[in-house]
Amino acid sequence: MRKKVLISIVLLLAAIQFIRPARNRNDKITPDDLTVVLVPPEEVRMSLKNACYDCHSNNTDYPWYFEFQPVAWILTWHINEGKSELNFSEYGTYSRRRQTSKLDAIANNIEDGEMPLKSYKILHKDARLRQDQKNLIIKWARNESDRLQSER
Amino acid sequence: MNSSLLFVTLLSLLLCDNTNSRFNENQQTKSAKGIVDVYLQMKDAFAEDNSKGAASAGKKLADALTKFNEPWISEEQKKVFEDIEEDALEHASHIAENSGNIVHQREHFERLSKDIYDLVKSFGGGRELYKISDKTYNNGKGAIWISETKDIKNPYRGKKDLKKGSVQEEIK
Numbered sequence: 001m002r003k004k005v006l007i008s009i010v011l012l013l014a015a016i017q018f019i020r021p022a023r024n025r026n027d028k029i030t031p032d033d034l035t036v037v038l039v040p041p042e043e044v045r046m047s048l049k050n051a052c053y054d055c056h057s058n059n060t061d062y063p064w065y066f067e068f069q070p071v072a073w074i075l076t077w078h079i080n081e082g083k084s085e086l087n088f089s090e091y092g093t094y095s096r097r098r099q100t101s102k103l104d105a106i107a108n109n110i111e112d113g114e115m116p117l118k119s120y121k122i123l124h125k126d127a128r129l130r131q132d133q134k135n136l137i138i139k140w141a142r143n144e145s146d147r148l149q150s151e152r
Numbered sequence: 153m154n155s156s157l158l159f160v161t162l163l164s165l166l167l168c169d170n171t172n173s174r175f176n177e178n179q180q181t182k183s184a185k186g187i188v189d190v191y192l193q194m195k196d197a198f199a200e201d202n203s204k205g206a207a208s209a210g211k212k213l214a215d216a217l218t219k220f221n222e223p224w225i226s227e228e229q230k231k232v233f234e235d236i237e238e239d240a241l242e243h244a245s246h247i248a249e250n251s252g253n254i255v256h257q258r259e260h261f262e263r264l265s266k267d268i269y270d271l272v273k274s275f276g277g278g279r280e281l282y283k284i285s286d287k288t289y290n291n292g293k294g295a296i297w298i299s300e301t302k303d304i305k306n307p308y309r310g311k312k313d314l315k316k317g318s319v320q321e322e323i324k
Binding site: 095108114142 | 259267293
C-alpha cells in the first residue's frame with residue numbers, strides 16, 4: 001500500500017512539471033517606473049531593486065528552482081500578490097494620493113520588518129538589508145511622501 | 153391666542169428634534185454621512201484596542217465606499233470622489249484583512265483618516281465633525297483622525313494613552 005502511495009506522489013510530481021506559469025518578465029525600465037518618476041538616491045534605488053523588485057515589478061529575476069513545480073506556482077502567487085499591492089513599474093500611473101499612500105506603506109512595512117518577506121530573505125542574500133540601508137529607504141520614502149502631499 | 157402659541161411651540165419642537173439640528177435633512181442625505189458613520193465606528197474600535205471590531209468596520213466601510221453612487225453628484229465631483237475612493241478602499245480592505253495585527257491596521261487607518269477628511273471637506277459629513285491631531289504619534293510624524301465629538305479618545309494609542317491629542321479644526 002505504502003509503495004503505491006509513494007509511486008502516485010512521484011507520478012503526480014512528474015506530471016505537474018509540465019505546467020509552466022508564464023514568466024513576469026519585461027527588461028525595459030518604463031517611464032512609469034518609480035525610479036524614473038521620483039529619482040531616489042542610488043543607494044535607495046539599488047536596495048529597492050535588490051530587495052523588492054522581484055515581487056513588486058513587471059520584471060522578476062527568476063532563480064533556477066523556478067523550473068520546478070510546485071515551486072513555480074508558489075512564486076507566481078507571491079509575485080501576483082506583490083504586484084497587486086504595489087508595482088514599482090507602474091508607479092507613475094497611480095494617482096498622487098495613491099502614490100503617497102504607497103510611499104508610507106513602503107516606509108512602514110520596512111520599519112516593522114514585514115517586508116521583505118522572511119521566506120524571500122532566506123533565499124536572497126541581497127534582500128537582507130542592513131539597518132542603515134533600511135533607514136535610508138524609510139527616511140527617503142517619508143520625505144517623498146511629505147513632498148508629494150505638500151505639492152498637491 | 154392659546155392655540156397659536158401651542159402651534160408655534162409644537163413647530164419649534166419639531167424643528168429642533170435632534171442634536172444635529174444644524175444639519176437639516178438635505179445636508180444629511182446629500183453628503184457622505186453613510187461612509188463617515190462607518191469610519192466613526194472604526195475609530196471607536198481602535199480607541200478600544202479592538203482589532204476585530206476595526207476589521208469588521210473595515211469590511212463595512214469598503215462596502216459603503218463602493219455603494220456610494222449618489223445622483224446629486226456632478227461629473228466633476230464624481231472624479232474627486234473616485235480619487236478618494238480608490239485609496240480609501242485599499243486601506244479599508246487592509247484593515248479588514250488584518251484582524252489581530254492592530255499595528256498594521258493603525259498604519260492604514262492613518263492614511264484612511266486623511267482620505268476621510270478630504271471626503272468630508274468635499275462632500276460634507278452630514279453631522280458635526282472635528283479634526284483631531286496627535287502630533288507626536290509615530291516618532292513625531294503625527295496623525296489625525298475625524299471625530300463626532302471634541303472628546304479625545306485616541307484611536308492610535310488606545311488604552312495606553314487615550315487622552316492624547318488636541319482638536320485642530322471644527323469641520324464646517
